[in-house]
Amino acid sequence: MTVAAIALDARAEVPPAKLTLVADLDDDDANGVADALSTKPSGAVLEDVHWLKGLTARTRLVRIEGNAVRAVADGKVLTPRGPLPARVGLQGLERGTARVVFSDRQIDVSVLELYAVDGRGERVDLARSHASLSRVLPGSLGTSEGAKKPDPDALHWYIAGPESDLPGRVRIRSRRPSGEPLDVLDDVPTSAVPCAFSTPSTVKCRRTPLIRATADVIDRSHPSSSGRSLRAEVGGTLEVQLNGGKAAAVRVGGPRKTRLGALDRYRGRLRVRVVRLSAGGSVPIGGDTQGALALAREEIRTASALWGQCGIHFGMSRDLDVQVVDPPPAHLLAVGCEQGLPATGGELAIRVLGRELRLRTRAGQTPTEVANALAEMLRHARFRAELSPNARTSPGAQRTVDVLVKNADGTPAAVEASVRAELSNDPTLRLCLGEVDLSDGLTHFTDFDAVAGTIEERSLIKAFDDGDPGTIEVFIVPSFARSGRIGESFIYSEGAGVRNVVILDRAGVRAGARSYALAHELGHILLDMPDHPDDFGVDQPESLMDADAADPTIFGPRRLSVSECERAIVQSGPGAPMPLLQDWPLRNK
Numbered sequence: 001m002t003v004a005a006i007a008l009d010a011r012a013e014v015p016p017a018k019l020t021l022v023a024d025l026d027d028d029d030a031n032g033v034a035d036a037l038s039t040k041p042s043g044a045v046l047e048d049v050h051w052l053k054g055l056t057a058r059t060r061l062v063r064i065e066g067n068a069v070r071a072v073a074d075g076k077v078l079t080p081r082g083p084l085p086a087r088v089g090l091q092g093l094e095r096g097t098a099r100v101v102f103s104d105r106q107i108d109v110s111v112l113e114l115y116a117v118d119g120r121g122e123r124v125d126l127a128r129s130h131a132s133l134s135r136v137l138p139g140s141l142g143t144s145e146g147a148k149k150p151d152p153d154a155l156h157w158y159i160a161g162p163e164s165d166l167p168g169r170v171r172i173r174s175r176r177p178s179g180e181p182l183d184v185l186d187d188v189p190t191s192a193v194p195c196a197f198s199t200p201s202t203v204k205c206r207r208t209p210l211i212r213a214t215a216d217v218i219d220r221s222h223p224s225s226s227g228r229s230l231r232a233e234v235g236g237t238l239e240v241q242l243n244g245g246k247a248a249a250v251r252v253g254g255p256r257k258t259r260l261g262a263l264d265r266y267r268g269r270l271r272v273r274v275v276r277l278s279a280g281g282s283v284p285i286g287g288d289t290q291g292a293l294a295l296a297r298e299e300i301r302t303a304s305a306l307w308g309q310c311g312i313h314f315g316m317s318r319d320l321d322v323q324v325v326d327p328p329p330a331h332l333l334a335v336g337c338e339q340g341l342p343a344t345g346g347e348l349a350i351r352v353l354g355r356e357l358r359l360r361t362r363a364g365q366t367p368t369e370v371a372n373a374l375a376e377m378l379r380h381a382r383f384r385a386e387l388s389p390n391a392r393t394s395p396g397a398q399r400t401v402d403v404l405v406k407n408a409d410g411t412p413a414a415v416e417a418s419v420r421a422e423l424s425n426d427p428t429l430r431l432c433l434g435e436v437d438l439s440d441g442l443t444h445f446t447d448f449d450a451v452a453g454t455i456e457e458r459s460l461i462k463a464f465d466d467g468d469p470g471t472i473e474v475f476i477v478p479s480f481a482r483s484g485r486i487g488e489s490f491i492y493s494e495g496a497g498v499r500n501v502v503i504l505d506r507a508g509v510r511a512g513a514r515s516y517a518l519a520h521e522l523g524h525i526l527l528d529m530p531d532h533p534d535d536f537g538v539d540q541p542e543s544l545m546d547a548d549a550a551d552p553t554i555f556g557p558r559r560l561s562v563s564e565c566e567r568a569i570v571q572s573g574p575g576a577p578m579p580l581l582q583d584w585p586l587r588n589k
Contacts, residue, residue: 020110020165021069021092022247024048027127030251030587034127036093042075048246049089059084059102066098068111095160095203112161114240114248117196118256119150119210129262130253130586131155131238133309134212135559137542138225153255154210154228157240157248160195163204170240170247172211177235177316183220185211185230213238213252215305215558218513222554234265234308235586251586254311258566263311266573267584268526270314272296272322272474273464277438279326284478284506289324296322296476299509303519306544306558310565312526312581328463331412332434334455335374336367336400339430340392343370346426349418350433352405356418357381361426370429371401378405383413388462390497391451400452402434402497404462412463434459441481442503444488450530453490453498461490461498469578472525473501474518480505487517489524492578500525500580513552520544520557526580527564528571 024036028044035045049072061071061080069092071078073085090100095113099106116124116131124131132153139151159166173184190206199205213232214220220229232238232252239249254263274292276283286292297317304313314320333350343361348370350357359377361370368389375385384406392399405413415433417423424431434455436442443456453461460475480486486508490501502525508517523545524530532547533540541549542559549557572580 016107017105018108018110019050019090020112020243021050021090022048022242023068023092023094023111023113025113025115025126026249027251027587028249032128032587036091039077040075041072041077041091046072046074046089046091049091051087051089055084055088055102056104059104061088062101062103064098064100066096068092068094068096069098069100069109071100110162110165112159112165112247114157114159114242115196116155116157116248116250117207118156119152119154120257121196123197124155124250124256126248126250129256130251130264131213131232132253132255132311133215133232133234134219134229135255135309135561137554137559138212138222138229141222141224141554151210151212152257154212155238155250156196156210157190157208158193158196158205159190159207159242160199160203160205162202166190166192166204166206167242168206170208170242172208172230172238172240174213174230174232174238174252175236176233177313182233182236183231185227188228211238215308216302216513218552218556219554219558231305232308233305234311234313235584252308253586255309255562255565258562260566260569263565263569265311265313265584265586266569266581268307268312268314268522268572268581269471270300270321270474271464271466271471272300272320272476274322274324274476275438275460275478276324276326277478281326283324284476285509292324292476293322295509299476299504299518302516303522306516306519307522307526307560309560310568312568313584325464327436327438328412328459329414330433330435330459331405331415332455332459332462333374333403333405333415334400334432334434334458335371335403335429336396336398337430337432337455338393338396338400338449340367340396340398340400341428341430342366342398343429344427346424346429347421348374348424348426348431349421350423350431351416351418352378352381352383352413355381356420358418358421361424361429365429366398367400367429368398371403374403378403382408384408384410388458388497390453390458391493393449393452395448402458402462436460436463438478441479442477442505443481444483444485444503450490451493451496457503458498461501461503469500470580470582471500472522472580475501475503476509477503477505479507486511486515487521489521491525491528491530500578511550513556513558514550515557516544523560523564523568526568526572529567 025034028047038045092111098109174182195205212229283292286295343365345363348359378385386404388402487504502521
């Protein structure tokens with residue numbers, strides 16, 4: 001966004017004799033060029049121009065003395081002597097003074113410069129760079145020597161100009177990408193300091209404390225840092241206000257210093273399905289359908305806030321794909337069940353929409369061969385049949401194959417056991433019917449079958465698969481069976497039939513800031529990391545990816561390191577073999 005041009009008396013009905021403006025060095029039109037450099041200022045470039053009042057049709061611009069300011073109208077820079085349009089404004093160009101002479105009055109202008117310097121002491125270009133979210137504890141809470149160093153993502157805001165014009169306090173606010181207000185710090189003090197960069201001796205500077213942009217309200221509100229922290233969102237802005245108006249703004253993106261260069265913004269696409277307990281039954285969260293949809297969207301917003309530490313966002317609320325759905329009917333046939341043994345010879349018997357279907361197996365046939373024959377039989381009976389191989393599990397002899405039975409319109413077709421025979425009488429090759437019964441909780445995978453998932457999990461997931469490998473599927477169910485598990489994820493693995501999927505239960509949603517279950521499980525997928533950093537190393541309870549942390553305080557699991565951000569972009573970014581994140585530039589290209 002632009003750096004504002006602010007009048008000390010913005011309510012004057014006639015142009016005042018003196019004005020204090022701020023150099024318009026930010027980028028409201030998102031083209032990567034400071035607004036003050038625009039040759040044809042229009043639209044958002046004019047957002048922070050100070051518009052003059054009280055000029056008449058006979059007023060002429062005589063001259064501008066000095067280079068610190070220019071006169072503008074919509075679409076053009078004004079030159080002396082020509083007729084003035086109905087709307088005329090002044091725009092600060094650089095720190096300094098100027099005199100604007102009209103035919104019937106003159107205005108003396110003082111132009112301040114407002115700029116940002118990060119915790120490393122490096123200047124942050126308001127038009128071409130961006131702010132970033134803090135990823136460390138406030139210095140007063142840190143225990144290591146590294147924690148005592150200035151937060152590299154936090155920003156000092158410097159105001160440079162004549163000492164008499166420098167404010168003792170400023171207001172800092174944040175906005176969402178949509179432009180709606182997000183958070184505000186009122187009455188932020190400034191202190192007199194040497195200017196951060198070379199300036200004439202007549203120029204003085206004041207600066208704010210290091211201001212932290214934080215991902216969540218708990219970090220923002222801790223007493224040790226609440227006066228210098230505010231929530232921010234990737235794609236949104238931080239802006240400094242002087243005298244009631246915006247003076248400077250900068251967009252919020254990913255970390256500015258990584259081995260991959262500055263990380264701008266990336267978008268991940270989620271498809272969220274909130275699964276009822278039964279067909280037409282109760283929803284697992286939110287009380288009713290609308291409440292469930294709202295709560296699911298809030299979960300995504302929270303995940304976006306935390307992954308914003310890496311410049312990763314999961315989309316604006318209006319664009320999210322969130323639905324409440326019924327559990328699917330039994331439509332999946334798992335050939336080989338969990339064992340994956342070859343056939344000895346026998347018969348498979350199923351019933352689809354009242355039709356009895358039977359298939360003979362031959363000794364030595366693999367689960368894959370039998371699945372192909374079963375699919376062919378179903379197609380001959382005018383059903384659609386899709387084959388979905390699974391990765392071989394630890395106890396499995398061979399990989400199993402799921403056959404998804406569908407109606408002509410692509411909806412799942414209800415399958416059941418034959419009324420006259422068992423599903424399979426083959427002594428070794430089993431046939432299992434995938435049924436999703438959430439009344440006793442969703443049966444979840446163990447270490448032995450994690451690469452494939454349980455038959456019940458596969459029946460749920462594959463019923464709603466969109467066929468797009470670049471989408472992360474998220475399911476929210478009432479509960480998991482027989483454990484304290486609140487969330488799990490399926491990462492990419494060779495030969496897997498289920499990948500890039502997250503399942504949460506209502507306890508995972510209720511856990512909220514204690515564990516940020518959705519953001520954590522998304523981390524396994526984005527980082528392509530089945531384990532946790534502390535499984536084989538030092539416990540890091542403040543890390544979002546910690547294995548067992550459950551702490552709703554500022555010390556709990558919510559932080560992502562720069563190295564984790566780098567890994568997420570390498571493993572899941574636009575250049576990855578299976579990209580889950582797409583470039584989502586902060587600026588127009």
